[in-house]
Amino acid sequence: DAGVIQSPRHEVTEMGQEVTLRCKPISGHNSLFWYRQTMMRGLELLIYFNNNVPIDDSGMPEDRFSAKMPNASFSTLKIQPSEPRDSAVYFCASSSHNQPQHFGDGTRLSIL
Amino acid sequence: GDSVTQMEGPVTLSEEAFLTINCTYTATGYPSLFWYVQYPGEGLQLLLKATKADDKGSNKGFEATYRKETTSFHLEKGSVQVSDSAVYFCALKADSWGKFQFGAGTQVVVTP
Numbered sequence: 001d002a003g004v005i006q007s008p009r010h011e012v013t014e015m016g017q018e019v020t021l022r023c024k025p026i027s028g029h030n031s032l033f034w035y036r037q038t039m040m041r042g043l044e045l046l047i048y049f050n051n052n053v054p055i056d057d058s059g060m061p062e063d064r065f066s067a068k069m070p071n072a073s074f075s076t077l078k079i080q081p082s083e084p085r086d087s088a089v090y091f092c093a094s095s096s097h098n099q100p101q102h103f104g105d106g107t108r109l110s111i112l
Numbered sequence: 113g114d115s116v117t118q119m120e121g122p123v124t125l126s127e128e129a130f131l132t133i134n135c136t137y138t139a140t141g142y143p144s145l146f147w148y149v150q151y152p153g154e155g156l157q158l159l160l161k162a163t164k165a166d167d168k169g170s171n172k173g174f175e176a177t178y179r180k181e182t183t184s185f186h187l188e189k190g191s192v193q194v195s196d197s198a199v200y201f202c203a204l205k206a207d208s209w210g211k212f213q214f215g216a217g218t219q220v221v222v223t224p
Contacts, residue, residue: 004155031209031210033210033211033212042214042216043156043201043214043217045211045212048210048211050209050210055211056211091155091156093155095210096210097208097210098144098210099210100146100158100161101156101158101210101212102158103148103155103156103157104155105153105154105155106154
């Protein structure tokens, strides 16, 4: 079975540009989570969805960050405009009720 | 709110040594508990889990027992290998939507 699929795996862009990260959860999973991981702050939960509806976005750092889940098989995390301090590894994870989260391999984002 | 505290790293040990990583939690009720492992350049992978008091989770030689009386879920392995070098995260299931509360992670370095 395919796991959580994230794209791109690596992204390098200049500050001020719009960045879109993509995630395809495991088929049948109804919860989706976006995390950010840095050396300084560790693993941070940004936002999560259940049945495509955002449940808690209190971890989203600023209005420059937005996330959508238009259907059960796709989600995006957008940063506009991007800043160097947004450089991090962004993970998507999915789960079905009462089951552990399954993580993707992450997107390594570098903002120059 | 719910929280997870795990011992700081890095933990450095020689091959075939005994490994313990301490994890304690604060939560309302009796949440499910998990250990995840993250190898360099990869996402988090579920290592083991326990869903109720006195349950023992085990996988790949690793074990952890859910101790309600001490609110702990310490990870142990009797004889580590170089390939066990990774970051280990303790986590609890924090709500009915599947949100997890992760610890800060403990880096383990095993030398030949």
